[in-house]
Amino acid sequence: MAERDARVVDFLYELGLLKRHKRTGWVIAGIAEPESIADHSHRTAVIASAIAAMEGADPQRAAFLALFHDSQETRTTDIPHLGKRYLKATANTEVTREQVVGLPDALAGVITDAVDEYEARESPEAVCARDADKLECLLQAIEYREQGSRQTQPWVDTSLASLTTDTAKQLAREALERGPLEWVHRTREQKPEL
Amino acid sequence: MAERDARVVDFLYELGLLKRHKRTGWVIAGIAEPESIADHSHRTAVIASAIAAMEGADPQRAAFLALFHDSQETRTTDIPHLGKRYLKATANTEVTREQVVGLPDALAGVITDAVDEYEARESPEAVCARDADKLECLLQAIEYREQGSRQTQPWVDTSLASLTTDTAKQLAREALERGPLEWVHRTREQKPEL
Amino acid sequence: MAERDARVVDFLYELGLLKRHKRTGWVIAGIAEPESIADHSHRTAVIASAIAAMEGADPQRAAFLALFHDSQETRTTDIPHLGKRYLKATANTEVTREQVVGLPDALAGVITDAVDEYEARESPEAVCARDADKLECLLQAIEYREQGSRQTQPWVDTSLASLTTDTAKQLAREALERGPLEWVHRTREQKPEL
Amino acid sequence: MAERDARVVDFLYELGLLKRHKRTGWVIAGIAEPESIADHSHRTAVIASAIAAMEGADPQRAAFLALFHDSQETRTTDIPHLGKRYLKATANTEVTREQVVGLPDALAGVITDAVDEYEARESPEAVCARDADKLECLLQAIEYREQGSRQTQPWVDTSLASLTTDTAKQLAREALERGPLEWVHRTREQKPEL
């Protein structure tokens, strides 16, 4: 039991590293204080549930896949597109299997199932979660553009081109036309101060 | 449709603010570059699934509750314990209802259901997610201590005292005895370089 | 005496928290590394003395009011406009009264007097200090715009609209036409290196 | 008038640079994200008013002197003690005179008077403000120590040795014995949540 608990605690400390690793693409783009992998993963999970709900898939399942979709990066780091020309990475499904060694079966099972399903790119929820990953990047690229960067357009273009569901494509088109802070101003107009 | 999509995009931009808001407790503690609310929420969801799996509850449901457990803080900010003596906040369930106005029913429904269940503190998954919120704080307090801070003990104590499940209590005890980087060193010993 | 000194030291440590709390509006706007409340309060005090001097009021008094105008935010944090729809805050004058409990009367008195006068919005110095608060925000919004942000216009507009003295209005108009670094270039042209 | 307003705006933009310049001593000490000169100046003004109130001097005057005590550093930067062996600086009173050229007489006068009085080191308020500068540094050194640094003791020692008023010495002794966050915990114990 103590050994099993130690493995779970190790796993939770390991996943905490996603808070400290910054998304490498934004470092290359010169963003000051870029988001962490955990930051990205959190909104990706929210977006996955949104796309799934709108596509008639299971929002909770899609969010769960998204939650772990970059969890291997505690060990592989976030290799940018450029780096993939110089680095050959172990498959994510294999990395996950090593990460969950020693965890209680019930826990190891749900995680490896989620990663396997995401990497297989077949189930509707995997498709929604993958689109969420790209749409999240697109939203963030727009936000960084509005915060000043003149170098985020390639991230917008690449993300847009890789979307596959109608819902994600429509949301992307809408996102490109709305300001990231319109929700603030709209809310303030609709509701008085207490 | 366009109006509905605009609402969804607004909601996704709104949730993105959780990446920018820092956890206020750590600001008070004097942590340099503290984690974001999204950082915290991401690992909380992971921990919720772990506790749920070990407690015989539904890991995916617990993670989903955790994903949205601080989602109201885009509007209310992260009020520290001290601030709760000077600020009276609207109930989270009510804030969520305003956040989802105009969203497709399928999406609004899963979110309000999750928030209602979390706030009701009754279902096993809500109990696991709430323990996850506290255990996440405890792990982060230990990590900040190891990174230098001499002021995180109150966060350890408060988190520890509020845990309710046996699993979370055991994991907390284990976490207090293990170093946050032991997983790195253990992995390196077990596996050779490619 | 020891108890009294402990209260003073506690108060000085408490006010130091204003260095760590970032101005929430800029966090929402997506500014990287935004200014602290102390940063803002310092220039607000300088501006208050400038407006007062030009309006025929007491510059020193206006600066003193400005120095403490956000001092309650150690306990209430800096609630953004959006948050005021969801949070009901204790009056600043009341928060200040709790902050100064146990301080020597001479010190407690000058602070509560200053806060009461500022909150009453009636004396010329209070009017100047309040305009200074808004003008400071406007200058900072322009500076962040020049540093890259495309999202500061609402802060310019709101600040501008709330100015009441002729001096502050004129300075704001001038500020909108001058670059924030013109003083550097002008000084360099006028004065040779040693 | 326009020319005069331009000068005032230039001066306010210039003073805003104190928000961006970090205190050089803390950079040398290796503090991550050290405070700005404006951060330091703000609490120095608060402390000056406290010492003055307790020493029977004019709190408002002492605060005003403190407000501008490092205002020349927009042009001279914050030269560390080490640097003073290699750099010969223009007198602060002279720098201030150049900074206020073109400002309305009423404004230029109050600022040069304050700087002259502070630099003369004679009036009770100047003495209190100078002690405030040192006591502020001591408090910050303690805070950085509690946040992790093992290198702040020289700043504590130097600050302590240069204090001159009984009040400042007593507060320093008290500060060395109290934790910087005790005020948080004490307040939470004394007051229930709303």
Added chain:
Amino acid sequence: MAERDARVVDFLYELGLLKRHKRTGWVIAGIAEPESIADHSHRTAVIASAIAAMEGADPQRAAFLALFHDSQETRTTDIPHLGKRYLKATANTEVTREQVVGLPDALAGVITDAVDEYEARESPEAVCARDADKLECLLQAIEYREQGSRQTQPWVDTSLASLTTDTAKQLAREALERGPLEWVHRTREQKPEL
């Protein structure tokens, strides 16, 4: 021997301060998280070797001069152009002589020779290294402009005007026409992922 080693270690710790001191010009320009002096010195050395190779001078010698060209700033800090009107600095050659006191002769010699040669501005390698210093600043100004700042043009202009070699002038012209990230996109097009 122990004393000599202590001096070498002190020197290496001293040079490490160049990692913590930020380039002051960028602080004035309002760049968030500006580069360190070491960051600048590193690319300056690379550029010096490039200019020297293209000008028929010794690339290795030029790089070595560049490596130490700002090494005195551990003691003098990075005084901005504006500050040079208010601060009279000890000559760099003299600062270096104090820095190397107690170092082994072989080490002290190569460093003082390099600094003397750089400051004399006569050898082809010194000329290349000085142009590298300016060209590095120009490249960084362009990069910060692309990352959002609207205030870097004066740094571009000043750097450009002070270049002396044909190679540096040509590279500067080319740099002004190319995007800082074109190399990323070009490389990705030319080479497939592994």
Added chain:
Amino acid sequence: MAERDARVVDFLYELGLLKRHKRTGWVIAGIAEPESIADHSHRTAVIASAIAAMEGADPQRAAFLALFHDSQETRTTDIPHLGKRYLKATANTEVTREQVVGLPDALAGVITDAVDEYEARESPEAVCARDADKLECLLQAIEYREQGSRQTQPWVDTSLASLTTDTAKQLAREALERGPLEWVHRTREQKPEL
């Protein structure tokens, strides 16, 4: 010519990315605002010249090798030890050959020669530069420890164990016994202010 200049500019922009990429090991260790690869490379070059001078090798050559020793990481990123179990990287000599395509022969030649020599680990200067890489890491680990981290010991141990020259071993022993700021205090005692 224009094409050749474009290649040189691309190369200089590419090397500038080393300022933005943080050293991954320190991210894992939880250091706030860790040094960049350029920061590390700069002091490594300084240390290489010091070790070489003391070992009777060519200081300038050793520094030149060190300057480029991590230059491939613009494309491969800084893979931590843990990651090397999951990522197979292209050889540095091969990455360099791709980086210098299109550069003038004189420039491409000096860079590929330097990288080949460093990677061959045979020449005295390569040996000194490699020890410098490790000693730099050891000094930085000590500095981060003094700045608060309790997690840098593994970096000290690993660096120490991999040193090969007597000089580097002696300097490491000395470094472990001296404080990183002793040079500041020593200098201040020896030299009066101007």
